[in-house]
Amino acid sequence: MRLRCAVLDDFQRVATELADWSPIADEVEVVSFDTHFDDENALAEALAGFDIVVTLRERVAFPASLISQLPRLRLLIASGMRNSVIDYAAAEAQGVTVCGTASSSTPPVELTWALLLGLARGVVEESNALRANGPWQSTVGADLHGRRLGLLGLGKIGSRVARIGLAFGMEVTAWSQNLTKERADEVGAELAATKEELLAGSDYLSVHLALSDRTRGLLGPAELALLKPTAYLINTSRAAIVDQDALLAALHEGRIAGAGLDVFDTEPLPAGHPARTAPRLLATPHLGYVSRANYSTYYGQAVENIQAYLAGSPVRRLP
Template structure:
C-alpha cells in the first residue's frame, strides 16, 4: 500500500524538519506545500491524489463541497483539537476520519506580550529609526506598572496572560459571559461586572475568547468607542471578534493609542489590504502558534495519527 500525504501551508518548510516521519517508512509519501491555496478549485486540484491531508489550524476550510471533490481522501489531520472550518458531517458521509493534535498555550501568551510591550514602548518605530539614522528617541513609553490590563476571556490562555500582567504590577480585570467570581479569584484578578466596565477602565485590553455566535463582532463601533484614547487593543485570538472596519476607523481617527493584531479576516492578508498601512497598528502574520515546540508537537502527533489510522485504531478523533 502506498499513500500520499499532503501538508498544507508549510510556509517555513518546517513539517519535515521538525518531526520524524521515518516511522511511516515507504508506506506514505509526504509532500509539503509552502504556498497557500485559497480557492476551492485550486485545493481540489492540488489534493486530488491525496489520501491524507495535514492542515494547519483553520487556514483552509473543508466544506462539504470540497470534501466531495476529494475521492481519495481518507484521513484529515488538523493541528489543535478545535477546528470550526471542517464539515464533520460531510467528512463522515465520505468515510473520512478527522483527527487533531495537542497544542501549547505558551506561544500565543508570549506573542500577546510581545505585541503589548512593543506597542507600549514604541519598539518597532524606535528600532527602525535607529537603523535608518533617524531621530534619537521619538516616543514616550506607556508604563505598565499600576495600569489596568483588561482581559476578554480568562480561559487557558487568558489566565496565563493575567499572570504575566500581575508580575508586571498591573491591575488585571477580566470579563466574559460565563466568567464567575470564583474563577477570577482563583486566577487572582478582578471580575469586571460588565464588558462595558472592562473596556472603559482598561489601559490595555486583550482578547482571549473562542469565536462563536456570541463573540462574533463582540467589539463593534459602540464598544470600541468606550476605550480610552490612551488605550491599546490586542487581538491574538480570532479576527471576527473585533469589527475590522470599526477598528480601522478608530485607528485612523486616533481614538485609541494603538492596536496589535495577529489575526485577520483573510489570511494571508492581501497585499493591498488597508490594515497593512493603518496608523497606530502593529500587525504580525498570525505568529501566535508558530514556535518550534508547537510545530514539533503538531507534526510529530500528525505522524502518530497516521500510524494509528493505518493500524486501524485512530486517535485524537474530532470533533
C-alpha cells in the same frame, strides 16, 4: 503503491524537519506545500491525488463542496483538538477520518505580551528609526506598572496573560459572559461588573475568547468608542470578535493609542489590505501558535495519527 500525504501551508518549510516522518516512510509519500491556496477549486486540484491531508489550525476550510472533490481522501489531520471549518458530517459521509493533535497555549500567551510590550514601548518604530539613521528617541513609552490590563476571557490563555500582568505590577480586570468572581479570584483578577465597565477602565485590553455566535462582533463601533484614547487593544484570539472596519477607523482617527493584531478576517492577508498600512497598528501574520515546540507537537502527532490510522485504530479523532 504508497499512500500520498499533503502538508498544507508549510510556509517556513519545516514540516519534515521538526518531526521524524521515517516511521511511515515505507507506506506514505509526504509532500509539503509552502504556498497558500485561497481558491477552493485550485486547492481541490492540488489535493486530488492525495489520500491524507495535514492542515494547520483553521486556516483552510474543508466544507462539503471541497471534500466531495477529493475522492481519494481518507484521513484529514488538523493541528489542535478543535476545528470549526471542517464539515465533519460531509467527512463522515465520504468515509474520511478526521483527527487532531495537541496544541500548547504557551506560544499565544508569549506573543500577546510581545505585541503589548512592542506597542507600549514603540519598539518597531524606534528600531526602524535607529537602523535608518533616523531620530534618536522619537517616542515616549507607555507604562505597564500601575496600569489596568483588561481581559476579555479568563480561560487557559487569558489566565496566564493575567498572571504575567500581575508580575508587571498591573491591575488586572476580566470579563466574559460566564466568568464568576470565584474564577477571577483564583487568578488574582478583579471581575468587571459589565463588558462596558471593562472597556472603559482598561489601559490595555486583550482578547482571549473562543469565537462563537455570542462573541462574533462582540467589539463593534459602540464598544470601541468606550476605550480611552490612550488605550491599546491586543487581539491574538479570533479576528471576527472585533469589527475590523470599526477598529481600522478608530486607528486612523486616533481614537485609541494603538492595536496589536495577530489575526485577520482573511488569512493570509491580501496585498493592499488596509491593515497593512493602518497607523498605530503592530501586526503579525498569525504567529500565535507558530513556535518550534508547537510545530514539533503538530507534526510529530500527525505522524502518530497516520501510524494509528494505518494500523486500523485511529487516535485523537475529531470532533
